[in-house]
Ligand SMILES: Nc1ncnc2c1ncn2[C@@H]1O[C@H](COP(=O)(O)OP(=O)(O)OP(=O)(O)O)[C@@H](O)[C@H]1O
């Protein structure tokens with residue numbers, strides 16, 4: 001059974017169709033790559049899926065339940081969590097406190113939350129930064145913090161929005177390994193990424209958006225050899 | 238690692254001991270200090286600490302800058318006074334009613350104003366407080382309107398037939414204020430060391446991130462406002478009983494709302510002791526300026542002759558400019574100490590330690 005069904009989702013900003021009649025499904029445990037040129041509507045789709053914006057049309061079904069009308073906090077509690085393309089550290093709080101906020105979604109005990117948080121801090125290898133102020137971290141570590149924080153909410157489905165953006169190759173490789181580790185834990189993931197090599201390596205399937213519409217969907221090999229996809233990418237560059 | 242842990246534990250013990258000593262001294266103070274003026278200043282400081290600390294929970298920890306807290310202060314003051322003067326209900330019951338009333342209107346105001354963010358929330362909070370001021374002014378049958386309410390007498394507090402106090406001196410107000418201060422500091426500490434505190438600060442740092450991490454913004458913003466309003470109301474009740482007179486232009490004024498915010502900004506926002514420092518700085522400062530302490534002392538010490546132009550300026554002009562001077566000083570502090578007095582000295586101490594190491 002599909003863990004996520006996106007059914008004819010459209011999102012309009014005034015006259016602009018940032019998403020237009022997008023439909024696809026994700027199976028439990030897979031990694032779905034979501035690609036497309038700048039402004040294709042990838043982040044907007046994340047926003048529609050997680051309740052940040054209500055979709056103008058269409059429906060999102062997660063784990064058999066419609067997400068229509070739910071607020072982001074309710075969506076997170078149901079087990080779907082997202083990171084932000086433009087990272088949003090809780091700047092004046094420490095790294096471990098940031099992750100604790102995520103963990104407190106599942107427990108009322110600070111002690112328990114701290115344990116859960118430290119576990120995720122170790123997963124993303126930030127333990128040497130645990131007591132640092134989140135606002136003072138360099139970009140690579142901020143991206144890791146984003147991931148640790150959503151992992152602490154114990155998601156079934158994780159939506160990662162360009163967690164490799166702005167990172168050097170070594171840092172990107174760490175994130176790729178992290179994503180594969182998360183897959184091994186059985187967590188389903190949808191990953192937005194501009195780095196084609198990375199997305200080809202990690203994705204089980206890929207959806208291509210262009211100007212808000214779904215241009216193609218399929219196995220990584222199928223998608224890159226699709227002439228329409230090639231045209232969209234060349235046309236935009 | 239171990240050394241630094243031991244070190245911090247040592248500091249906590251010292252801090253706790255220091256705290257106990259200060260509290261004991263504060264409780265003994267009226268036994269040794271005869272001066273009613275000194276007690277008066279202390280009571281004002283206590284009331285200001287409670288006001289500032291209450292606002293701090295909403296503004297400092299949760300990042301929702303209300304400039305309409307006079308609404309809750311006035312709600313406490315008016316409820317307690319009206320019940321006492323018009324219904325003969327003693328104030329120690331009245332202030333509970335005041336807290337309840339403040340909580341109820343806080344939740345109503347919150348459910349409306351928290352739809353707005355940033356500067357829009359600030360404006361809405363001002364507008365709502367103005368509605369309360371204008372209502373109190375016009376509902377003459379209920380509130381006495383602009384005439385205000387004057388206390389004729391506070392009934393003596395008796396427990397099991399023995400009179401605890403008849404409120405004839407400043408001492409009972411001093412102790413009430415001190416207890417309220419300890420209560421709000423305890424409340425702030427509890428908030429900071431609980432799930433609430435984490436959620437409040439997450440909302441302050443980034444509301445969208447907080448929302449996406451499973452925090453229900455409506456519930457937690459209203460929780461912060463509710464706690465804040467209850468304690469602000471308590472400060473209002475104490476103020477009313479102590480001063481003995483309230484009217485809309487004092488306990489429901491925009492000026493009051495602003496001064497509540499200032500206590501925190503001056504002292505340091507989002508810390509337990511910021512508002513304490515703020516009140517310790519602002520109350521004596523405004524009293525000194527109001528009574529023209531500086532000018533008087535310059536003249537009486539003989540540094541400046543009373544008949545000279547400067548002396549004339551000090552006694553005649555400067556004494557009327559105290560609001561202006563107060564304003565200028567506040568601006569200077571905000572400009573040069575953006576994290577408040579407490580933050581400034583903490584940063585200074587950290588710098589010293591770095592240099593030493
Ligand atoms: N809140 C908004 N209001 C108006 N227009 C918006 C809003 N959010 C996004 N858009 C527009 O919708 C389109 C899609 O934006 P979106 O951020 O979803 O693209 P993207 O695929 O994530 O791009 P990128 O790769 O640059 O992150 C863009 O034209 C953008 O300007």
Ligand SMILES: [Mg+2]
Pocket residue numbers: 042043044085
């Ligand atoms: Mg994007």
